Amino acid sequence: MNITAILALIRNDIRLFLTDRRAVIVGVLIPICIAAFFGYVFGGVGKGQEIGKLPIAVVDEDQSAVTRAIAADLAADKFLQVTTLTREVARAQVRKGTQNAAAIFPKGFGEQSVNALFSSRDKPHIELLVDPSQATSAQLIQGLLAQYSMKDISKEAFNGITGRKSMDDYLTRLDVLEATPERAEVKSLLQSARRLNKLRDDAQAATGSASAQDTTFELGIPYEVTSTAVVARDDVPYNGYAHSFAGMSVQFILMSGIDAGILLLLLRQRGIWQRIRSAPIRKSEFILARALATALISAFQLTVIYIAAALIFGVRIEGSALGFVAIAASFCLLNATFGLMIATLGQSAAATRGIAILVMLLLVMLGGAWVPAFIFPKWLQDVSLYTPTRWAVDGLDAMTWRGLPLHNALLPTAVLCGSALLFLAIAVRRFRWEE
Numbered sequence: 001m002n003i004t005a006i007l008a009l010i011r012n013d014i015r016l017f018l019t020d021r022r023a024v025i026v027g028v029l030i031p032i033c034i035a036a037f038f039g040y041v042f043g044g045v046g047k048g049q050e051i052g053k054l055p056i057a058v059v060d061e062d063q064s065a066v067t068r069a070i071a072a073d074l075a076a077d078k079f080l081q082v083t084t085l086t087r088e089v090a091r092a093q094v095r096k097g098t099q100n101a102a103a104i105f106p107k108g109f110g111e112q113s114v115n116a117l118f119s120s121r122d123k124p125h126i127e128l129l130v131d132p133s134q135a136t137s138a139q140l141i142q143g144l145l146a147q148y149s150m151k152d153i154s155k156e157a158f159n160g161i162t163g164r165k166s167m168d169d170y171l172t173r174l175d176v177l178e179a180t181p182e183r184a185e186v187k188s189l190l191q192s193a194r195r196l197n198k199l200r201d202d203a204q205a206a207t208g209s210a211s212a213q214d215t216t217f218e219l220g221i222p223y224e225v226t227s228t229a230v231v232a233r234d235d236v237p238y239n240g241y242a243h244s245f246a247g248m249s250v251q252f253i254l255m256s257g258i259d260a261g262i263l264l265l266l267l268r269q270r271g272i273w274q275r276i277r278s279a280p281i282r283k284s285e286f287i288l289a290r291a292l293a294t295a296l297i298s299a300f301q302l303t304v305i306y307i308a309a310a311l312i313f314g315v316r317i318e319g320s321a322l323g324f325v326a327i328a329a330s331f332c333l334l335n336a337t338f339g340l341m342i343a344t345l346g347q348s349a350a351a352t353r354g355i356a357i358l359v360m361l362l363l364v365m366l367g368g369a370w371v372p373a374f375i376f377p378k379w380l381q382d383v384s385l386y387t388p389t390r391w392a393v394d395g396l397d398a399m400t401w402r403g404l405p406l407h408n409a410l411l412p413t414a415v416l417c418g419s420a421l422l423f424l425a426i427a428v429r430r431f432r433w434e435e
Helices: 003-019 020-042 065-076 087-096 108-120 131-159 159-175 181-207 240-269 273-278 283-313 321-344 349-368 378-384 388-399 406-430
Strands: 054-060 080-084 101-105 127-130
Touching: 003 020, 003 283, 003 321, 020 240, 020 283, 054 087, 054 131, 065 080, 065 101, 065 108, 065 131, 087 101, 087 127, 101 131, 108 131, 108 273, 127 131, 240 283, 240 321, 240 349, 240 388, 283 406, 321 349, 321 388, 321 406, 349 378, 349 388, 388 406
Parallel strands: 054 080, 054 101
Antiparallel strands: 101 127
C-alpha cells in the first residue's frame, strides 16, 4: 500500500477545506449559531428564563358568576395570556394568528351548566375557536378549560344562588319521579347539601362573617403534580443546548460529506481525474484516502462545535466519555462513506447536490435533529429508527445530558458502523476508476 500517496491526498483535502472560508464557516460557525438558537428556544439551562405564554381570547356573553370565575382562573394560569374580547373580534384575531384560540361562553351558560351537573341534560356548549396550525396549544387549552370549569361550576352548584335554586328544582322533580334506590341516594345527598348550606347561612348570620374554608365547596383536581427533570445528576439542571448541538452537528457534518462527494464529481467534470489516475495509486488506496480525509474533517468540525458548546453553553459529557468518542468516531466514518456513495451515484455535480441535500434533510428531520423524535406520531417514530441519524442524535444525547454509561453507546455505535459499511459497499461497487 502506498502510504505516502494516501497521506498526500489526505493532507491536500484537509488543506483545501481549511483554506475554504465558506466551508469552515458553514461546517463550524453556522451549526453553533443555530444550535444556540434551538437550545435557547427548547429550554436553555434550567428554569431561569420566563416561559412563553399562549395567547387566548375569552368571550363572556353570559357574565354569570360561573363564567366570570372561569375567566379569572384562566387569566391567572401561568401558561396563558388571556384577553377579553367580543365574538367578532376574537374570531378575527384567531384567523390572523394573533390569538391561538378563543373560548366563547354563550348566554345562559352558567345556569345551564349548573342544572346539567345535577341532571346531565341540556348541557351548554363552550365554543372554542382554534388556529389549526396550533393544534397542540388547543389541546392544552381544552384541558385547562375542563379543569377550571369543573371547579367553578361545582362551586356555584353547591354554594351559589343559581346552584341552590337548581338543587331545589331537582329535588322537586325527584319527588314526582318513580322511586328507585339510586334516586333515593341522590335525593338524600342533595338534602344533606341543602341542610349544610342552611347551617352555614345561620352561622354567618349569627357571626356576621363567613369562613372561606367552611362556606365553599368545589370539585377540583384532588392532587398536585411535582415535576422533576430526570437527567444525569440531581444537582445538574437540564441543558436544552445539549440536544440542539447534537442535532445541528449531525446536520452540518452531513453537509460536509455531501461537499466531499460533490468534489469528486467536479474532478471528473473539470478534467482533473486523468491526472489523478496517472499518479502511482490504486483505486482502493484512493477511496481510503478520500474516506479518511472526510472523516478527519468531520472529526475536526465535531470537536470545535462541542468545545464551543462546552465553553459557551455549558454542555457536558455527563455519561461515558469513551462512549461519546465511539459514537462521534462512528458517525464521522458514516459521513465519509455517505459522501463517497453520493459521488458514485450521481452524474453531474449540480443535480447530485440538490438530491443529496434533500436526502440529507429528510434523514436529519427523521433523526430528531430539529425537534425531539418523541413529538413525532408513533408510526413516524418507528420509521425513524431505521435512519442512522436517529441513532447518532440519540447516542450523543445519551452520552451528554442523559449521563448514560458506556454500554448504552454500543448499539448506536454498531448501527452507525453498520450503516457506514453499507454505504462503503455501495460506493466501492459503483465507483468508476476508469472513464
